[in-house]
Amino acid sequence: EVQLVESGGGLVKPGGSLRLSCAASGFTFSSYSMTWVRQAPGKGLEWVSSIGSSSGYIYYADSVKGRFTISRDNAKNSLFLEMNSLRGEDTAVYYCARESGSSPDDFDCWGQGTLVTVSS
Amino acid sequence: AIQLTQSPSSLSASVGDRVTITCRASQDISSALSWYQQKPGKAPKLLIFDVSGLETGVPSRFSGSGSGTDFTLTISSLQPEDFASYYCQQFDNYPLTFGGGTKVEIK
Numbered sequence: 172e173v174q175l176v177e178s179g180g181g182l183v184k185p186g187g188s189l190r191l192s193c194a195a196s197g198f199t200f201s202s203y204s205m206t207w208v209r210q211a212p213g214k215g216l217e218w219v220s221s222i223g224s225s226s227g228y229i230y231y232a233d234s235v236k237g238r239f240t241i242s243r244d245n246a247k248n249s250l251f252l253e254m255n256s257l258r259g260e261d262t263a264v265y266y267c268a269r270e271s272g273s274s275p276d277d278f279d280c281w282g283q284g285t286l287v288t289v290s291s
Numbered sequence: 292a293i294q295l296t297q298s299p300s301s302l303s304a305s306v307g308d309r310v311t312i313t314c315r316a317s318q319d320i321s322s323a324l325s326w327y328q329q330k331p332g333k334a335p336k337l338l339i340f341d342v343s344g345l346e347t348g349v350p351s352r353f354s355g356s357g358s359g360t361d362f363t364l365t366i367s368s369l370q371p372e373d374f375a376s377y378y379c380q381q382f383d384n385y386p387l388t389f390g391g392g393t394k395v396e397i398k
Contacts, residue, residue, distance in 0.1 A: 206387075216327075216335065216378055218387040230385045266334055275382040277325035279346070281334035
């Protein structure tokens with residue numbers, strides 16, 4: 172069964188840092204591009220960042236560029252999002268998602284999400 | 292960045308109704324558009340890929356159409372389990388973008 176499980180969310184003060192992880196199983200992780208998507212409370216979906224299967228390309232939304240860093244460890248079937256200089260507007264559920272095919276593409280598998288709350 | 296405008300933002304419908312949701316792109320995205328369903332507290336689920344492709348396991352009452360800048364998601368006969376929010380997404384180029392969403396509620 173294809174599965175993505177996020178972890179690392181929590182409460183952090185403005186200006187603080189947090190590292191999210193996404194553990195993948197049930198598929199050949201190293202063959203797929205991966206993405207982080209977030210959803211602020213009561214709001215819609217916002218693409219955050221994508222990384223190629225072998226980290227050959229990385230893209231960020233303007234709203235997080237320079238503050239967030241996406242990375243992956245194919246040997247450990249894991250995706251990461253390092254978040255620095257966090258702001259209130261970064262408060263959201265963060266989902267990791269698998270891109271279906273050749274990038275850019277849609278997302279055929281999603282994790283359950285991890286909540287990040289930025290508040291003093 | 293390519294903007295996606297969904298309409299309506301919400302609608303009320305009855306079981307058995309035919310429901311249509313539209314998504315308009317700010318520029319031509321060819322067929323690089325997909326649709327997702329999201330229920331409260333759950334992750335989004337891919338319904339339709341490449342404008343009209345039905346994802347495995349998705350009921351045939353869901354269909355998608357369109358090209359260029361104008362796209363449509365249709366539910367031919369609304370079922371109780373279809374009450375949810377729906378989002379379009381373009382993958383023509385980065386930054387990837389989503390529509391604002393359409394909440395389908397019970398009338």
